[in-house]
Amino acid sequence: MGMYYYYRPGRWGRWLAVLGLVVFLVIVVFGGMLASNYKHLGTLLEVIHLVRTRYLEPVNATTLVDGAIRGLVKSLNDPYSVYLDPGEYARLQEQIRGSFGGLGILVGIKEDQLTVMRAYEGTPAYRKGIRQGDVIVRIDGRDARGMDLDTAVSLMRGPVGTEVKLTITRKGAPQPWDVNLVREEISVPTVEGRMIPGKGIGYISLTQFTEKTPDELESTITRLKKEGMRAVLLDLRNNPGGELRSAVKVAGYFIPRGPVVYIQYRSGREETYSSEGKNLNLPLVVLINRASASAAEILAGAVKDTGSGILVGEKTFGKGIVQTVYELDNSAALKLTTARYLTPARHDINKKGIVPDVVVEQEPQAQVDLQLERAIQILESRMARAA
Incomplete structure (x- = not known):
């Protein structure tokens, strides 16, 4: 998922961007020191002309421009910098908001079949009886066998109030059947919390960081406190990251007032994001693994550097860079790596974890779950010493 800011240029910002491009092209074409770039630009124009006039099939100009943009960004050899077409950008926005028009199911590919991994309670799919293990064989009459996951998800999501028909098979059922569903606003929770029976330990799992995560966490903590929480087991395993400001707000519940993360830019400019100091002041253990990345690593690094808790598990993924999402005029966007981050003790964890x-x-x-068991043992020991 990564970690990113949003940048939305106003009207003047867009005009300045266009003006800047024109100036750049003038310099490239007429600047003697950039003669090689001029030759490359000429080659690009020649290729576009040949494709437009000689390729066997007609090609839409928009397709060529999108392809050129994708190629430009791909040349950076940075897997986190990508051009997002309007559909891809819309899905990213849904992911960050934590809500979308959909059916309320989590799907995956299992044995080459589009399979329901989970149906969320209270959603259209749940109410219609769709459950874990069901196989979706058709979406609005379109064969789902061999369909890639992104395509399947995009077909099932859509404007709230619109309809979609799924054809379902289930192990033990005599034949497939159709389920007609009306899309609703779906909010997938990013925070789950429960008490570990008889321990006084509140188990809190963060699956990603969206705009809704801090509020979800606050509600979960309030509930667990009422249930007698005297220590916290925070699970960041398999958390791919998410929205930077969300991670900073979450960190405020677990570390004292002070820096959470430093953001460094190419220009040398640096920003400091700090905790407001809502620290719970409870014994804390944080579970991490190889799939804990980006914003999850910011939180884990802040806990470790401030001595606010103990990290248990495996070395994290090691993504210590930040992407900015720039909105473009055609409803597309550019997600571009623009900064690196350092932990409170100024450790650069990129590619290190x-x-x-x-x-x-x-x-x-x-x-x-050996990691969970060890975390509970550590918390019990700390709680006993504090008693």
Whole structure:
């Protein structure tokens, strides 16, 4: 998922961008020191002309421009910098907001079949009886076998109030059946919390960081406090990151007032994002693994550097860079790497990751969650010493 800002240029900002492009082209064409770039520009124009006039099939000009933009960004050799067409950008916005017009199911590809991994309670799919393990074989009459996941998700999402028909098969059912569903505003929770029975430990899982995560966390903490929470087990495993400001707000519940992260730009400019100091002041253990990335690493790094808790698990992914999302005039966007971040102790973790205080390896298909068990042991020991 990554970690990003949003940049929305106003009307004057767009005109300035266009003006800047014109000036750049003038310099490229007429600047003697940039003769090689002039030759490359001429080659580009020649290729566009040949494709437009000689290619076997007609090609839309928009397709060529989009392809040129994608190629330009791809030349950076940065997997996090990408051109997002209008559809891709809309899905990214939904992901960051944490809500979208949909059916309320999480789907995945299992044994080459589009499979329901989870149906969220209270959603259209849940009310219609769709459940985990169901296989979707058609979407509005379109064969879903062999369909890629992004296409399937885009077909099932859409404007609130519109209809979609799914054809479902289920193990043990005699034949497929159709389910007609009306899309609703779906908010997928990013925070789950429960008490570990008989321990006084509140288990809180953060699956990603969206704009709604801080409010969800506050509600979860309030509820767990009422249920007797005396220590916190924060699970950031498999959390791919998300919105920067959301991660900073979340960090405020677990670390004292002070820097959460430093953002450094190419120009040398630096920004500091700080905690407001809502620290719970409870024994804290944070679970991390190889798939804890980006904004999740910001939170884990802040906890470790401030000594606010103990990290348990495996070394994190190691994504210490930030992307800015620039809106473009055609409803598309450019997601571009624009900065790196440092932890409160000014550690650069990019391509390095964060090493936990207590290393516990976990096999993906293991029946026992060794990392969770070790975290509980550590919290019980700390709680006993504080008693």
